[in-house]
Structure formats: structure tokens, C-alpha cells
Amino acid sequence: MMLRKxxxxxxxxxxxxxxxxxxxxxxxxxxxxxxxxxxxxIKITVxxxxxxxxSRANVLAENGIVFSWGWLQKFxxxxxxxxxxxxxxxxxxxxxxxxxxxxxxxxxxxxxxxGLYDPAYFTNLDETxxxxxxxxxxxxxxxxxxxxxxKSTNKEKDYTTELVGGSMLGExxxxxxxxxxxxxxxxxxxxxxxxxxxxxxxxxxxxxxxxYIRLVLKDWSKKISSNKRGLLIIDNFExxxxxxxxxxxxxxxxxVERLPVPYNPIPSTNGFFSExxx
Numbered sequence: 001m002m003l004r005k006x007x008x009x010x011x012x013x014x015x016x017x018x019x020x021x022x023x024x025x026x027x028x029x030x031x032x033x034x035x036x037x038x039x040x041x042i043k044i045t046v047x048x049x050x051x052x053x054x055s056r057a058n059v060l061a062e063n064g065i066v067f068s069w070g071w072l073q074k075f076x077x078x079x080x081x082x083x084x085x086x087x088x089x090x091x092x093x094x095x096x097x098x099x100x101x102x103x104x105x106x107x108x109x110x111x112x113x114x115g116l117y118d119p120a121y122f123t124n125l126d127e128t129x130x131x132x133x134x135x136x137x138x139x140x141x142x143x144x145x146x147x148x149x150x151k152s153t154n155k156e157k158d159y160t161t162e163l164v165g166g167s168m169l170g171e172x173x174x175x176x177x178x179x180x181x182x183x184x185x186x187x188x189x190x191x192x193x194x195x196x197x198x199x200x201x202x203x204x205x206x207x208x209x210x211x212y213i214r215l216v217l218k219d220w221s222k223k224i225s226s227n228k229r230g231l232l233i234i235d236n237f238e239x240x241x242x243x244x245x246x247x248x249x250x251x252x253x254x255x256v257e258r259l260p261v262p263y264n265p266i267p268s269t270n271g272f273f274s275e276x277x278x
Contacts, residue, residue: 021078022064022065023057023060023062023065025060025062026053026056026057026060026062026065027075027078029056029060030049030052030053030056030075031079033052033056034049034079034081043086046072046083049072050067050072053067054067097260100260101260103260104257104259104260107257108257111231111257116228116229117228117229117230117231118225118228119168120167120168120169121167121168121223121224121225121228121229121230121231121254122167122168122230122231122233123165123166123167123168123173123217123220123230123231123232123233123254124165124166124168124232124233124234125163125164125165125173125212125232125234125240126163126164126165126234126235127161127162127163127164127178127203127204128161128162128164129159129160129161129203130159130160130161130162131159159202160177160178160179160180160202161177161178161202161203161204162175162176162177162178163175163176163177163178163204163208163212165216165217167220171220173216173217173220174192174193174194174215174216175192175193175194176193176194176195176196176208176211176212176216177193177194177195177196178196178197178198178202178203178204178208179195179196179197179198179202180197180198180199180200180201180202181197181198181199182197182199183197184197194211194212194215194216196208196211196212203239204237204239204240205239206239206240206242206244206245208239209239209240209241209245210244210245210248213245213248213249213252214248217232217249217252217254218252221252221253221254224253224254229253229254229255230252230253230254230255231254231255231256231257232249232254232255232256232257233256233257233258233259234256234257234258234259235258235259236258236259241256241258
């Protein structure tokens with residue numbers, strides 16, 4: 001008598017084993033790095049993670065890896081990671097940065113007391129990103145509409161950076177707009193607007209800073225009295241200041257002081273700066 005092999009309907013399919021990881025040391029090291037950074041509440045962007053992964057691969061001499069989006073997705077799937085929008089930000093408690101800020105302001109007071117500097121020649125520079133077209137805005141629509149379409153220039157990923165500055169007396173400096181791409185002749189550019197082209201991105205870098213010093217700050221520095229020096233107060237972002245840029249500033253009679261807490265805004269407090277006066 002021939003017996004039929006009956007397949008159980010309720011049987012679970014056999015779990016397939018995944019492909020063996022080629023570089024387990026690198027894979028585990030990257031996992032631990034992510035866990036350590038997130039434990040410290042540090043933001044890890046895709047770009048930052050990819051750059052770190054490439055650097056670790058070079059250190060470990062593990063070649064042959066293509067750090068693609070597909071590779072990243074598999075890595076996240078293996079270790080149960082995902083990309084998520086931050087739900088909150090934690091600022092440093094004011095007590096942790098009070099001493100740093102106090103030392104900085106005391107140093108500024110000492111510079112003023114030396115008689116070499118005048119608040120009239122204090123300046124500040126910073127940049128801000130500008131999106132060509134925001135994709136986060138919403139539109140009113142009839143409830144239940146399955147597909148909501150809007151007119152668009154399809155430039156959601158295009159952005160520019162604007163470098164702005166001014167003096168302590170309220171003077172506004174000529175702004176610089178940083179554009180990505182090769183240099184072009186643009187129409188209808190305001191006379192007071194400076195354009196800087198970059199082929200590898202539209203964010204601030206040291207070359208843009210040098211150009212701004214030569215074309216904007218150099219002319220303004222002629223206002224500084226012969227017996228005084230200017231002072232540029234700026235944050236510690238690596239694209240702003242280095243030894244070469246500091247040398248250019250000294251040539252136009254301007255020194256640099258870096259803010260002590262560049263990436264953690266100081267929470268507003270009642271009278272925190274009241275004991276310091278310029």
C-alpha cells in the first residue's frame with residue numbers, strides 16, 4: 001500500500017539562514033559605536049555613520065566593502081536599527097556650562113581693560129541654510145482624498161547657505177550666498193550680494209571664509225583706529241576658523257575669540273549675564 005506524504009497545513013516554513021557576514025569585527029564594532037553614541041544622546045546621521053564606517057574599514061584594512069544604501073539597510077536590519085526623527089533635544093544644564101561662559105566673558109572684559117580693543121570694532125559672523133522649496137509644509141484638502149498633489153519645482157533637495165555678519169554697533173555686513181555647482185553668470189543679482197560657488201556642496205568652508213575676509217571684512221577693517229584692534233567673535237565650527245584664516249584676520253588688524261559652547265544654545269535664564277557688562 002502506497003502512503004501519501006501529507007503536508008501539515010499548520011507547519012511553519014523553515015527559517016532560512018542569512019549570508020555569513022564577511023567582516024564580523026567591523027560589523028560588531030560599528031554596532032557598538034552606534035549604541036555608545038546613542039547612549040550619550042548623540043545624533044548619528046547617515047553621512048556621519050557612513051564616514052565612520054569607511055574610516056574603520058581603512059583602519060582594520062578590510063577592503064572590498066561597498067558602503068551603499070543597500071549595505072546600510074542590511075546593517076540596520078541585522079542589528080534592529082532604524083532611521084527616526086528626534087522627538088526631543090537635551091540641552092546641557094546651565095550649571096555645566098556656567099563656568100565656561102563665565103571664563104569667556106571675563107576674558108572679553110580683560111581684553112577691553114587692556115585698552116587695545118574697543119566694542120565698536122567687535123564683529124560676529126555666522127551662516128544659515130536656505131531651502132529652495134520646503135517639502136514639510138502641508139495643504140488643506142478634503143478629508144478622505146487618497147492622493148494629494150501640489151504644484152512643485154521639484155527643488156526640495158536644493159539649498160544654499162548665506163553667510164551674514166555685523167558689528168556690535170549694529171552695522172550689517174555684505175552677505176555672501178554659497179551656491180553648489182560651477183561658476184555661472186546670473187542675472188538680477190543685487191549689487192550688495194556676494195556669490196561663492198562650490199562644486200562639492202553649498203555649505204560654508206574655509207575657502208568661502210577667506211574670500212569673505214578679502215572682499216568684505218578687509219574694507220570694513222579700515223574703520224579701526226590705528227591704536228586699536230578689531231575682534232571677531234565666532235563659534236568653533238571647523239569650516240570657520242583655522243591658523244591660516246586667523247593669519248588673514250591679523251593682517252587686517254583683527255583678532256579672533258571663539259565662543260566656548262558652539263553647538264549648545266544657552267537656555268534663557270533670569271539675569272545670567274547681568275553681572276557682566278561691557
